[in-house]
Amino acid sequence: MTHLQPAEHQPFRLSMLIYDRRYRSLTIQTVVFIGVMLFAAWLVNNTIENLARLGKTFSFSFLWARAGYDIPFSLIPYAATDTHMRAAVVGLLNTLLVSFVGCVLATIVGVLAGVLRLSNNWLVSKMMTVYVEIFRNVPLLLWILVILAIFTDVLPAPRDYRGDDAAAQMILFDSVAPTNRYTAIPRLAVEHAPGPVVIAGTPVNGALVAFAVALVAAWLVWKWLRGWARARQNRTGRRPVTWWISVLLFVVPLVALINLFGVHLIPPTLAGFNFTGGVNLDNGFVVLVLALTLYTGAFIAEIVRAGILSVSRGQTEAAFALGLRARPTMGLVILPQALRVIVPPLISQFLNLTKNSSLAIAVGYPDLRATLGGTTLNQTGREMEAMMLMMGIYLVLSLLISAVMNLYNARVRLKER
Amino acid sequence: MTKTVFLGAVAAAAAVLLSTGAQAAEGDTLRAVKQRGELICGVNPGLVGFAAPDANGNWSGFDISLCRAIAAAVVGDANKVRFVPTTGQTRFTALSSGEVDVLTRNSTASFQRDTELALDFPAVNYYDGQGFMVRKDLGVTSAKELDGATICIQTGTTTELNLADWFRANNIAYQPVNIDSNAEGEQQYLAGACDAYTTDASGLAATRAAFADPENHIILPEIISKEPLAPAVRHGDNNWGDIVRQTLFALIAAEEYGVTSANLEELSKSSTNPEVQRLLGATDNLGGMMGLDAEWAKRAIAAGGNYGEVFAATIGEQTPIGLARGLNALWTQGGLMYATPFR
Numbered sequence: 108m109t110h111l112q113p114a115e116h117q118p119f120r121l122s123m124l125i126y127d128r129r130y131r132s133l134t135i136q137t138v139v140f141i142g143v144m145l146f147a148a149w150l151v152n153n154t155i156e157n158l159a160r161l162g163k164t165f166s167f168s169f170l171w172a173r174a175g176y177d178i179p180f181s182l183i184p185y186a187a188t189d190t191h192m193r194a195a196v197v198g199l200l201n202t203l204l205v206s207f208v209g210c211v212l213a214t215i216v217g218v219l220a221g222v223l224r225l226s227n228n229w230l231v232s233k234m235m236t237v238y239v240e241i242f243r244n245v246p247l248l249l250w251i252l253v254i255l256a257i258f259t260d261v262l263p264a265p266r267d268y269r270g271d272d273a274a275a276q277m278i279l280f281d282s283v284a285p286t287n288r289y290t291a292i293p294r295l296a297v298e299h300a301p302g303p304v305v306i307a308g309t310p311v312n313g314a315l316v317a318f319a320v321a322l323v324a325a326w327l328v329w330k331w332l333r334g335w336a337r338a339r340q341n342r343t344g345r346r347p348v349t350w351w352i353s354v355l356l357f358v359v360p361l362v363a364l365i366n367l368f369g370v371h372l373i374p375p376t377l378a379g380f381n382f383t384g385g386v387n388l389d390n391g392f393v394v395l396v397l398a399l400t401l402y403t404g405a406f407i408a409e410i411v412r413a414g415i416l417s418v419s420r421g422q423t424e425a426a427f428a429l430g431l432r433a434r435p436t437m438g439l440v441i442l443p444q445a446l447r448v449i450v451p452p453l454i455s456q457f458l459n460l461t462k463n464s465s466l467a468i469a470v471g472y473p474d475l476r477a478t479l480g481g482t483t484l485n486q487t488g489r490e491m492e493a494m495m496l497m498m499g500i501y502l503v504l505s506l507l508i509s510a511v512m513n514l515y516n517a518r519v520r521l522k523e524r
Numbered sequence: 525m526t527k528t529v530f531l532g533a534v535a536a537a538a539a540v541l542l543s544t545g546a547q548a549a550e551g552d553t554l555r556a557v558k559q560r561g562e563l564i565c566g567v568n569p570g571l572v573g574f575a576a577p578d579a580n581g582n583w584s585g586f587d588i589s590l591c592r593a594i595a596a597a598v599v600g601d602a603n604k605v606r607f608v609p610t611t612g613q614t615r616f617t618a619l620s621s622g623e624v625d626v627l628t629r630n631s632t633a634s635f636q637r638d639t640e641l642a643l644d645f646p647a648v649n650y651y652d653g654q655g656f657m658v659r660k661d662l663g664v665t666s667a668k669e670l671d672g673a674t675i676c677i678q679t680g681t682t683t684e685l686n687l688a689d690w691f692r693a694n695n696i697a698y699q700p701v702n703i704d705s706n707a708e709g710e711q712q713y714l715a716g717a718c719d720a721y722t723t724d725a726s727g728l729a730a731t732r733a734a735f736a737d738p739e740n741h742i743i744l745p746e747i748i749s750k751e752p753l754a755p756a757v758r759h760g761d762n763n764w765g766d767i768v769r770q771t772l773f774a775l776i777a778a779e780e781y782g783v784t785s786a787n788l789e790e791l792s793k794s795s796t797n798p799e800v801q802r803l804l805g806a807t808d809n810l811g812g813m814m815g816l817d818a819e820w821a822k823r824a825i826a827a828g829g830n831y832g833e834v835f836a837a838t839i840g841e842q843t844p845i846g847l848a849r850g851l852n853a854l855w856t857q858g859g860l861m862y863a864t865p866f867r
Contacts, residue, residue, distance in 0.1 A: 485680030
């Protein structure tokens, strides 16, 4: 018979830090923590020392120097005389644009492909299987390069559109010209533009404000109309026919405003080397969006399929037994439950897409990686600063996307009452 | 491509992090190269005439010859060289992190690179300027007619900045297409994704020489910048910079005094010109002043001939690239090539 001495009666000895189970884990954690911190400190110190030895200082002042290079695609006004900071912002906005458009399109493609892959139609489901497997299993960079090669080698050059006997013809009533540099599309123009409206000190395009106000007003009326129709249905058991009022609500103000402002399309025309007049959608952007969409869409399709399959067959059968048809069954029974499974991995896919957009330089699209991490880094020689800044920006961007998607996840999560 | 560049930059950053010292202290590069028994040169990944590997992986070209000459002078064997291909984006990082000993990669010497990037350009080995290449059937005869044109440009180069400056100064518009390497630029230009391709005029000539139909492309007469191409070394190790400079000067001086790879042996014994005697190590020990032996220059010249021979063999008028000597002729023939006296 051994008698265990109650631990609290023992006086504390130094050896207990190793031999006493209560303290051992604390000891290990402390040692590891100190080790990690020392390693980090050594890395930082070593970096500073070596940079100093190379005659390089650590400073972000280069951001306020003149950039001196042009950026082919910019959402805000930018010229070569602006600062590196502004070039970085131009790049960041381009990254955000391509990521946002990519995420939206990838979700649409992914949901469609995922649902269709479960279709009872043999041909459709097999086609979706082929799509998913091909895009999922080939590296994204290769897809980007393949699509770029198709765009540059197959599409005609702008000058092929020249002359009476041109090698290429514009499509869609002579309004759209796909070329190996960009796709020239018509531009919206306003003839009798109202003056700019000043909102919070910044002038905003008056026509844009008018359209926005008309749309919001139409939407509010439409909501009220729907409520009224539902109330009427609840009271009388008959739903009044309102669809034509809804259509008129949106169409009439739009047509009126278009006539009032004289909104029309300006088709692109070939002048000199390139198309002018319209909007030139850069191929780099189109190729990047296309590749990111198709690649990420394949992953999302699998996530959606897994989500739908995770809802047991009994749920569908129960819904059918209650007399629900196929579409309400999907919308009211299956999807709400599937979303619980779909949303968390979907967040990862959005993050992946955003980070993968840094492959943009392969197609010459000026994203953050190409401006701040490319030309700016090279011209200033500030590798360390530019890399750290870029890592910080991508980190913040990813955390923001995560945060927003987690909010959404909290909303669709199974509510246990 | 992108990934490689990115990883390269990260790897270089990591190399800066992890290498403990020995970066550019006096005499360190020479000691490291001698110990290794091999010279590591950063070179262009592929620019015919300047630096390009053949089907068997043997590198040749104008910049390669300089690298081999330095190796012959320092290690004693022109073949004890390792070539590290670097893009416009990775080259200076590769040099300053110590990945390469010297950059012989048609790089433009400029103020900012000399000072802020902490590099040294010991001497210019090719005086160049930026030009434009277009298809002949475009009907363009001057760069000033390029208003509204789409122009392919290698990112991370001085040409990128010159282009922006020149077009703004002339008040004409253009659309840049950023590309990562000469090969990519060639492909985009040939596919018609850009109207004009711009880089150093020598690079244009070299690129055009590799086309299937070089006669259908012209290089426009405008030269919009000064591009003194020079080997680069790190700041701080002045002795190593001296070796690179004097090796290049030895090649230039050899041409000036008529020393060729053919008459080298004979002249080293029989020449009565005291400058040639000192250069080839027959009298005095100039090499000893920078940590080499007396015959360093002799080996450097033996590696590929004097400056004129190297020029003629790699990019001269008899080669497909067909560049005239122009500014790169000796000072005695109206050019800028001038070596300081060997004494």
